Structures are given as C-alpha cells and as structure tokens.
Amino acid sequence: MTPAPSALRVAIIGAGPAGIYAGNILNRLVLEAGHTVAIDLFDALPAPYGLIRYGVAPDHPRIKGIVKSLQEMLDAGNMRFIGNVSYGTDLTLADLREHYHAVIFATGAIHDAPLVIDGIDLPGSFGAADFVSWYDGHPDVPLEWPLDATDVAVIGNGNVALDVARILAKHADDLLSTDIPASVYAGLAGSPVTDVHVFGRRGPSQVKFTPIELRELADIPDVDLVVYAEDFTPDSFSEQLVASNNQVKIMTRTLNGWLTRAPLGASRRLHLHFMHAPLEVYGDGRVEGIRFERTEHTGDGNVRATGQIVDYPVQAVYRAVGYRGSALTEVPFDTVRGVIPNDGGRVLDASGEPIAGLYATGWIKRGPVGLIGHTKGDALETVTRLVADLPALVAGDTIESPDSAPDAILALLEQRGVEFTTWAGWRALDAHEQLLGSQDLAHPGRERIKVISRAEQVEISRTEALLTL
Ligand SMILES: Cc1cc2nc3c(=O)[nH]c(=O)nc-3n(C[C@H](O)[C@H](O)[C@H](O)COP(=O)(O)OP(=O)(O)OC[C@H]3O[C@@H](n4cnc5c(N)ncnc54)[C@H](O)[C@@H]3O)c2cc1C
Numbered sequence: 161m162t163p164a165p166s167a168l169r170v171a172i173i174g175a176g177p178a179g180i181y182a183g184n185i186l187n188r189l190v191l192e193a194g195h196t197v198a199i200d201l202f203d204a205l206p207a208p209y210g211l212i213r214y215g216v217a218p219d220h221p222r223i224k225g226i227v228k229s230l231q232e233m234l235d236a237g238n239m240r241f242i243g244n245v246s247y248g249t250d251l252t253l254a255d256l257r258e259h260y261h262a263v264i265f266a267t268g269a270i271h272d273a274p275l276v277i278d279g280i281d282l283p284g285s286f287g288a289a290d291f292v293s294w295y296d297g298h299p300d301v302p303l304e305w306p307l308d309a310t311d312v313a314v315i316g317n318g319n320v321a322l323d324v325a326r327i328l329a330k331h332a333d334d335l336l337s338t339d340i341p342a343s344v345y346a347g348l349a350g351s352p353v354t355d356v357h358v359f360g361r362r363g364p365s366q367v368k369f370t371p372i373e374l375r376e377l378a379d380i381p382d383v384d385l386v387v388y389a390e391d392f393t394p395d396s397f398s399e400q401l402v403a404s405n406n407q408v409k410i411m412t413r414t415l416n417g418w419l420t421r422a423p424l425g426a427s428r429r430l431h432l433h434f435m436h437a438p439l440e441v442y443g444d445g446r447v448e449g450i451r452f453e454r455t456e457h458t459g460d461g462n463v464r465a466t467g468q469i470v471d472y473p474v475q476a477v478y479r480a481v482g483y484r485g486s487a488l489t490e491v492p493f494d495t496v497r498g499v500i501p502n503d504g505g506r507v508l509d510a511s512g513e514p515i516a517g518l519y520a521t522g523w524i525k526r527g528p529v530g531l532i533g534h535t536k537g538d539a540l541e542t543v544t545r546l547v548a549d550l551p552a553l554v555a556g557d558t559i560e561s562p563d564s565a566p567d568a569i570l571a572l573l574e575q576r577g578v579e580f581t582t583w584a585g586w587r588a589l590d591a592h593e594q595l596l597g598s599q600d601l602a603h604p605g606r607e608r609i610k611v612i613s614r615a616e617q618v619e620i621s622r623t624e625a626l627l628t629l
C-alpha cells in the first residue's frame with residue numbers, strides 16, 4: 161500500500177552542521193517533490209552543532225554567524241532535535257528501521273588520526289582532538305588538562321595545529337572575552353609555557369593552513385612569531401604553486417615577510433618550522449623531547465628524508481595530523497579512510513551495493529577535511545539521492561504501524577531510561593549560558609560561558625523545557 165505523503169519519516173544521526181543542513185535541504189526538496197516529511201535529528205550530546213560547539217576555537221567568534229543560520233533552521237520547526245541519544249547504545253539500527261523510512265548518518269569525527277612513531281604514547285604526548293575537546297568544554301573529557309610544559313611541540317601544518325598552538329601560546333587573560341569555562345581559564349592561566357613549536361613535514365608552500373588563520377598568528381598579544389630561513393629552500397614546484405594559486409601566494413608571502421620581522425621581546429614565542437618529518441618522541445617515562453628528520457623537496461610537491469636528524473627538547477607533544485571518523489554499530493565502515501563507504505551519500509554494503517534507506521553526509525561521508533560551509537554541498541548531494549529514492553523508500557512501507565506515530569520513538573527512549581533533550585531544552589540551556597556570560601561583570605560583552613557537565617546540561621535542558629516538543 162502506498163502511504164499517505166505525510167507518512168515519510170527520516171532520522172538524522174548527528175546534529176552537527178552536516179546533519180542540520182541535510183534536514184533543512186531534505187524538508188525543502190521533499191516539499192518540492194509534493195510530499196511532506198517528519199525529520200528527527202538525534203545527537204549523542206545534549207546540545208546541537210557538533211564541532212562548531214566542540215571544535216571551533218573559542219577565540220573565533222565570527223563562526224557564530226553560522227550558528228545563527230543553523231539555529232534559524234531548527235527554530236523553523238521542520239525537524240525535531242532529540243539530544244543526549246547515542247546511536248548504537250540508546251538506539252539500534254532495528255529501532256530506526258522500525259520508525260523511519262530512511263536514516264542519514266552525519267556523525268562527523270571527534271578523534272585524532274593515529275601517528276605511528278616511537279614514543280607517541282609517552283605521558284606528555286597528546287592528541288590535538290582531545291585538547292580541543294578540553295578547551296571547548298566537551299562533557300566527555302576530564303575537567304583538568306596537564307599544562308606543565310615550558311616547551312611544546314605541535315606536529316602538523318593544518319588549521320587544527322594552528323588552533324592548538326595559538327591556544328597554548330596565548331595568555332589566558334586574552335581568552336576571557338570568549339565562552340571558555342572557568343576550569344579551562346584556570347588551566348591555561350597556570351601554564352608555564354614559553355615556546356610553542358609547530359612542525360610541518362613539507363615546505364611553506366605546502367601548508368594546509370588558510371590565510372586568515374595564518375595571519376592571525378602575528379597579532380597574538382605578547383607572543384613573538386619565529387620562522388627559520390633554512391626551512392625556505394627554493395623549489396620549482398612550490399614556485400609554480402605560488403604563481404598559480406592565490407591562497408598559496410598569500411600564505412607564502414606572509415611567511416616570507418615574517419623572516420625579516422624583528423622580535424618584540426615577548427614573554428612567549430610561537431615557532432613555525434617546515435621540512436621536519438617526525439621520527440620519535442623520546443624520554444625516560446615521559447616526554448623529554450622530539451626527534452625529526454629534515455626533509456627536502458622532490459620537485460612534485462612531496463618531500464624525502466635527508467638523513468639529517470634534529471632533536472628539540474620539549475616536555476609536551478601535540479599531534480595535529482588530522483581527525484578520524486569512528487565506526488558505527490551495524491553500519492559498514494571503511495577502516496582505511498575512516499568513513500562510511502558510500503556513493504554520493506548512499507551507504508554501500510561490502511559488495512558495493514547501496515543499502516536501501518541508509519545515507520551518509522558530512523565528515524563521516526567524505527573524511528575529516530573541509531570547512532563548515534562544505535557540509536552544505538555534501539548534504540545537498542546526499543539528500544538529492546534520498547529524494548530520488550523516495551518511491552522505493554515508501555513502496556511496501558513497513559512502518560505503517562502505530563509505532564510510526566511521531567511520539568513512539570520518544571516513548572521508546574523513555575522506556576529505556578534515556579534522558580533525551582529537546583530543541584526547547586537547548587534554547588533554555590543556550591539562554592542559561594548567555595546569562596552566565598552577561599553575569600561576568602569583570603568582562604562586559606561576554607556572549608556566553610559554556611556549561612561543561614553533561615548531567616548539568618541535561619538537567620537545565622529538561623527542567624526548563626522537556627515537554628514543549
Ligand atoms: C578543531 C576544529 C576546528 C574547526 N574550526 C573550523 C572553523 O573555524 N571554521 C570552519 O569553517 N570549519 C572549522 N572546522 C571544520 C568543521 O568543524 C567541520 O567541517 C564540520 O564540523 C563537519 O561537520 P559534521 O556535521 O560532518 O561533523 P560534526 O561537526 O563532528 O558533527 C557530528 C555530530 O554527530 C554526533 N554524533 C557522533 N556520533 C554519534 C552517535 N553515535 N549518535 C548520535 N550522535 C552522534 C556528534 O556528537 C556531533 O554533534 C573545524 C574542525 C576542527 C576539528
């Protein structure tokens with residue numbers, strides 16, 4: 161039996177930008193196709209926005225503009241946010257199959273990619289993703305971070321490496337206009353750091369930074385920027401890249417400009433090193449230094465080892481060599497790329513065939529690279545596939561049962577004792593955090609202070625607004 165158009169039900173797992181864009185686009189395209197759709201947007205965290213809340217650096221408030229437009233999408237009421245619900249634990253694939261015609265996985269990436277070198281697991285060696293989660297007040301990481309090093313190495317030449325290096329080098333007081341929780345301020349304020357060294361294995365023209373993020377380094381109060389002439393070896397491939405790519409041109413010019421910048425005598429320094437491939441983190445029972453092999457250009461954008469070994473005595477190492485998606489229960493996973501195998505967003509089984517009703521979008525679809533805006537195009541591609549599949553999705557409908565009623569999934573969660581949060585609950589928590597910010601009279605204009613604890617977030621969300629779904 162062909163169901164009434166209003167019967168189409170879609171679950172989206174992950175309320176980061178990819179999931180929210182997918183819900184918004186899905187609603188529009190399904191309407192254009194003459195149907196209506198009920199969308200439930202689940203997240204394992206009590207609050208929405210994924211890495212915008214728990215990845216974007218606190219001193220990057222301009223990103224808040226994106227949150228505003230995502231918030232408008234959720235305020236419009238076309239999709240229902242259900243937070244604090246973890247797929248794989250609180251809900252199974254069978255549950256979703258029972259209640260929805262289709263599922264879109266938008267679970268992103270939260271963990272560090274591995275860096276396989278000796279000593280990487282020594283105490284004092286950290287993954288950038290864990291540190292980011294800490295300074296962004298993620299509820300699932302410890303409240304305290306060991307900031308006891310004067311000299312720190314950050315491995316990687318991407319924007320995450322810059323975020324980590326900047327937050328490590330900045331004086332805590334210069335972050336007090338941001339949303340950092342008190343425990344993060346206290347941790348950073350106690351840091352004895354004097355020198356933060358960022359290492360790239362390739363050259364200044366092969367960095368994966370973006371120009372604004374790079375230039376920002378020059379404006380950190382009381383932090384001197386140091387670059388080294390020996391890292392700027394001429395290379396014809398790099399010269400061609402500079403000539404053909406405006407972004408590379410800007411960044412190479414910026415870096416070259418810093419070669420002649422006189423030090424200001426700041427109390428902290430941020431060093432940018434290039435042509436250093438990490439070999440080993442060394443130390444007796446904890447990090448005492450990091451060993452690199454110098455590299456040289458091969459002429460095609462890559463580098464090769466030169467055999468020249470160089471050691472830097474440091475007491476902490478942060479690897480910022482990329483993020484990695486995690487496998488989801490009962491969903492195919494490409495362990496090499498850390499993504500859900502898919503064709504334009506349609507999830508593929510082991511033989512490469514699409515699995516009916518399962519889709520993926522965002523970083524879990526194409527890997528942990530790209531800006532928030534890129535997840536929009538991603539979502540459009542995935543949702544276009546889903547809409548093309550509409551006839552098949554609703555044909556032979558198996559969820560034409562009382563269980564397909566919108567509140568059945570909530571009843572199931574309640575029955576399992578899952579303390580789910582809602583959009584109204586998030587708005588209450590959002591208002592609460594903003595109030596905390598406005599109450600910091602010592603720092604007028606503070607937009608919010610984040611609540612870290614999951615239990616506290618859930619309590620504020622549920623007390624204020626549970627049944628206003
Ligand atoms: C440190 C860092 C800083 C960044 N800064 C910027 C920036 O300044 N500007 C910019 O444009 N881009 C930035 N990016 C990139 C941007 O964050 C990503 O492009 C974007 O967040 C990817 O969106 P996503 O929705 O795919 O994943 P995510 O944002 O990771 O969202 C995934 C969501 O899925 C949820 N989830 C995961 N597993 C489950 C499960 N089992 N059940 C239920 N829910 C689950 C997670 O809790 C999360 O909320 C940054 C990235 C990082 C790592």
Ligand SMILES: NC(=O)c1ccc[n+]([C@@H]2O[C@H](COP(=O)([O-])OP(=O)(O)OC[C@H]3O[C@@H](n4cnc5c(N)ncnc54)[C@H](OP(=O)(O)O)[C@@H]3O)[C@@H](O)[C@H]2O)c1
Nearest residue numbers: 316317318319320321361362368480481482483528529530
């Ligand atoms: N402000 C912002 O806009 C912002 C902030 C943070 C993140 N982001 C975005 O989020 C995405 C993820 O950023 P990211 O920094 O995690 O990843 P990324 O941009 O892919 O950078 C990863 C870095 O790690 C290096 N690397 C990888 N493996 C290595 C190894 N074995 N040894 C040494 N170095 C190694 C890479 O070097 P090679 O190039 O040589 O491989 C590269 O420099 C990016 O698209 C980024 O732009 C944006």
